[in-house]
Amino acid sequence: MTDVIEQLESIEGVVARKDELLSLHTTFGVGGPCDLMLWVSSRTALKQVLQLSKSHSIPVTLLGKGSNVLVRDGGIDGVVIRLADDFAAIEIRDNHIRAGGGASLAEVVSKATSSGIGGLDFLAGIPGTVGGAVITNAGSGDTWLSHRALEVSLLTDDLREVELEEGDVGFGYRTSGIGEGLVVLEVVLAGSFSSVEEARQGVEEHLSRRRTTQPAGESTAGCVFKNPPGNVAGRMIDEIGMKGFNIGGARISTVHANWIVNTGGGTAGEILNLIGEIRQRVREHYGTDLDLEIRVLGRN
Numbered sequence: 538m539t540d541v542i543e544q545l546e547s548i549e550g551v552v553a554r555k556d557e558l559l560s561l562h563t564t565f566g567v568g569g570p571c572d573l574m575l576w577v578s579s580r581t582a583l584k585q586v587l588q589l590s591k592s593h594s595i596p597v598t599l600l601g602k603g604s605n606v607l608v609r610d611g612g613i614d615g616v617v618i619r620l621a622d623d624f625a626a627i628e629i630r631d632n633h634i635r636a637g638g639g640a641s642l643a644e645v646v647s648k649a650t651s652s653g654i655g656g657l658d659f660l661a662g663i664p665g666t667v668g669g670a671v672i673t674n675a676g677s678g679d680t681w682l683s684h685r686a687l688e689v690s691l692l693t694d695d696l697r698e699v700e701l702e703e704g705d706v707g708f709g710y711r712t713s714g715i716g717e718g719l720v721v722l723e724v725v726l727a728g729s730f731s732s733v734e735e736a737r738q739g740v741e742e743h744l745s746r747r748r749t750t751q752p753a754g755e756s757t758a759g760c761v762f763k764n765p766p767g768n769v770a771g772r773m774i775d776e777i778g779m780k781g782f783n784i785g786g787a788r789i790s791t792v793h794a795n796w797i798v799n800t801g802g803g804t805a806g807e808i809l810n811l812i813g814e815i816r817q818r819v820r821e822h823y824g825t826d827l828d829l830e831i832r833v834l835g836r837n
């Protein structure tokens with residue numbers, strides 16, 4: 538492993554850190570170390586990293602802003618990749634926005650807005666990258682990223698770059714159908730023509746609604762569970778009186794019952810125990826199994 542790590546570290550366009558604590562890179566603020574974390578700045582470097590890792594059977598995990606994941610306390614085996622530099626590019630032509638997998642959603646919304654492109658306000662306030670948003674089909678209310686996506690560029694596990702039209706991706710409620718081992722390189726979104734003022738107003742209204750319904754400034758990953766058909770997970774958890782319930786440093790938000798917050802010093806184990814407790818009580822009360830919206834990664 539030491540040899541391969543040295544080779545990975547020496548690839549041009551890569552910044553590497555060994556034994557990096559993933560709690561520093563997840564919005565829950567939990568997660569043990571990975572063997573090697575790499576910030577990869579170009580497609581060429583990415584292909585070299587993936588090729589080398591594959592030839593040595595080293596597992597690879599992509600991480601965006603870590604805002605929809607719960608990394609276990611034992612960390613992640615192998616290499617964790619974050620897309621940087623070239624992958625953060627955002628290009629606007631007419632009402633189309635071409636954004637790299639490592640671009641921040643906040644920046645996509647801000648650039649579109651200041652170019653007089655509306656229709657993306659539903660992404661405002663979601664603290665992730667474009668890659669993570671494609672994988673999770675991020676959205677608010679009834680509007681999801683897939684509703685504005687025209688095409689998605691992926692790197693396949695045999696290192697081919699492919700472009701899929703939106704209808705061929707396999708998007709669904711908080712899922713993209715994009716399998717493990719594929720990397721989201723880029724997405725093209727279609728906004729609507731608008732005035733800068735109108736676009737800004739749309740974003741402001743959306744952000745102000747979020748401020749009244751969601752906790753601010755907490756260590757959290759947003760909604761933990763998907764809404765089951767015909768019901769709302771947060772309402773169900775609230776109705777059984779679990780708002781504010783905690784296990785160690787993991788607490789159900791008092792503002793939004795589908796959000797778990799790390800109140801400080803919480804562990805992934807405590808968050809997982811709290812998730813288990815919520816699931817059990819919801820099952821007992823409603824006979825419903827709640828599915829996770831967040832993704833649990835890593836080893837115990």
Ligand SMILES: Cc1cc2nc3c(=O)[nH]c(=O)nc-3n(C[C@H](O)[C@H](O)[C@H](O)COP(=O)(O)OP(=O)(O)OC[C@H]3O[C@@H](n4cnc5c(N)ncnc54)[C@H](O)[C@@H]3O)c2cc1C
Nearest residue numbers: 601602603604605665666668669670672675676720721759
């Ligand atoms: C305060 C807060 C509010 C939130 N509000 C919302 C909301 O309103 N709506 C919503 O949908 N979500 C919301 N979320 C969840 C989260 O922000 C979104 O799911 C976001 O799109 C995840 O992006 P990320 O870059 O953080 O992905 P990560 O959490 O880093 O990764 C998510 C998944 O995508 C994979 N991945 C990441 N990048 C790539 C890539 N380039 N190629 C392949 N795989 C990749 C990861 O391996 C992981 O499986 C919220 C989270 C927080 C903390």
